[in-house]
Amino acid sequence: MEMLQKDMEKMAETAHPEIPVEFSALAGERIVIETTELDFYYSAESHALKKVNIRIPYRKVTAFIGPSGCGKSTLLRCFNRMNDLIPGSFLEGKVLIEGEDIYKNGIRLEELRKKVGMVFQKSNPFPMSVWENVAFGPRVNGITNKSELEEMVESSLKQADLWKEVKDRLQASALDLSGGQQQRLCIARTLANKPDIILMDEPASALDPISTGKIEETINELKEEYTIVIVTHNMQQAGRISDYTAFMMLGEMVEFDTTKKIFTNPREKMTEDYITGRFG
């Protein structure tokens, strides 16, 4: 185990950090999120992201893969500033969304998070009814018109493929739904805010294969209208649903390319080792 850790560190050191990660694969795509030289520290001693540069294309699914603790969730949480909640953490570098620096003064966090929705690893429905869960976002953002809310709830649930299953029990507690249904409810809840970007932090890792399949189906339908960034541990899942893939290790972005390229003919040896299961 220790040996492996050392090997990995050695490999990271020799991974030619001076050579910039190639984004040539994105030619012709509109870029929605862009980071430049992003450094993130949980505390002064814990350097979680190191000079990360990444570009996320418009209305495509981008997957972050890499071993545990490589910083992919941290990077994801930089996009909607969820890391702000961690006391003592700080960030250097820039994150641009639609060309705007989201870490500059005067940014309203509520507006940002409404635009950049997030689905968490563990489904976290509120202890309210199904309807109230989906209407939560629009309501906190100031929509009070009942018929408008009804419409939003229905269309969000339909987009998340949950409408058929819950339309007769919208007033039942969300906690009565099954695990997979709860996670799709969380997706519907995010969609109700009409976001541009959806961040997904291992959305299916706590679910059984059938529920996972349904979630993947949903994601495939959603990418027609939304920019999706997904963190996953599951290599096959990344292969099935994503258009682009970024491989990260020890806080650094190692390789970014089309998913097809990464899984068939990666540029870096480290990427190949990880994908073929030699470590991680």
Add this chain to the structure above:
Amino acid sequence: MERRISYFKQKGDSYIFAASLGLVISLGMVAWIIFVILSRGLSFFWPGDTVLVKLHNDSAYLGEIWESKTVYRLDAEGDEHEEEQFQMKIGNRDLYGRDFIWLNRADVAQESSPPDAVTIERREYGKFFGFIRAVQIGEERFEQPGAVLFEKAREAHRQATATRGRIKDTQKKLNKLMQPLANLQREITLLQLSPEAKTEKGRQKLAELQKEAESREQSIADGYGILNQELERLTLQNRSIILTMATAEGAEKEIYFSEIVRFFRPNTMSGLAKAWLYAGKLWEFVADEPRESNTEGGVFPAIFGTVVMVLLMSIAVVPFGVMAAIYLNEYARQGAMIRFIRLSVNNLAGVPSIVFGVFGLGFFIYAVGGSIDQFFFSDKLPEPTFGTGGILWASFTLALLTLPVVVVATEEGLLAVPRANKEGALALGATRWQMIRKVVLPNALPGILTGLILAISRGAGEVAPLMITGVVKLAPTLAIDGSFPFLHLDRKFMHLGFHIYDVGFQSPNVEAAKPMVYTTALLLIVIVVLLNLVAIYFRNRLRKKYRGSTF
């Protein structure tokens, strides 16, 4: 052999035994105290049989036997003798000067339970034990002994009670008639005392007021005369309904029927009749006002005062405690300062309650109450309105006392709200406040209610701080009544805990009041349990709604 000993040690059986012993002792003591309170408290109202005891020296006593004990005495030769003694409640305080007597079993010549012995509960002087000699209703007088006489006594009592009710009504009407005039006269007196009376304007005003008072006096003179006559007539009427009783030794005593609460012949009563009487007395205890410096009658004002005080305390303590906990937990930056504040709040729970009482007296009563009087009730000064002990200040003092409990319980409730739910709300674009209001607070409600339950349990039983912030032995009026503005927060009040102290240790007739102490204690426990059950009911309903959180 050695192997077995070490295995015994490994299992730690001796420690398990010690732990279980501790639990058994604690539970046993709780069960014992509840048993004592229940048995003594509930048996107080059961009408006991009356016994007629005749001694060798020809004296006779009628009453209830309460206790017996064995004493050891040395006689002239230095031998030890066992002597059995028993305690009798002989009542008739106005004749004997005491309620209880200890008698030697050896002195008793004859003991019997006469069926015609009557127990009378009076409004003054306690119980009377004796035999009916005569009943007088106006001009009529009945003397022939037997069942008819007892029936006549019942009828006389009904009449006297009805008349008594009419007297009270008339008094009320009279008070209402006189009230405006009394207010006017008070105003005149105040004006005469003030420096304003020396000025020309003051004199003029005084003359005006006096004129008004005179005219008002004339206008109510007729009504006053009629009511007063009626009152005199009724009082006279009740003075003519008289019960003549004989004691065990034959002495006669006349008692006005209007002074009698109830009377009965316990020795001829069936179990059912006694149960009925018991229920009636229990109801009187809960619903009536106290008599005879609190040793008889009911405790309704004390129940009312306790409940109103606890409710006011809850209304005061919950918002403050919850707000403090939310700030400490959700907004404040965790650091040395917050740790220090948290430690201070926890230590506040260990401050002796009398210290809170003194603080309440100094801060709430003198500082806050005094200022309120200066600004809003200056016309009544120097007589204080809020600048003296009252139910509001007592409730606030107790709210301060129970604040740490609510803060700590609420903080635990807040901590138990899943982090995922908080993040979920923020990720949907909710502000911190929206997250707290819509996700955190509903989730933490069971924890807040736990705090309230603990606060009620602690607050309802406190006596020391109340004694200097507004509790009194006997409050003539309740904190809530029908006269404007209905809620009188400045009034002094009665409290069950203080009632126990007062009746048990401050009353002139401690021996007779002892059972009352147990009964009142029982009632206090019942009220605390009831208030807690209400809170627990709501907590369980909330828990069902927000299952997943553990508070």
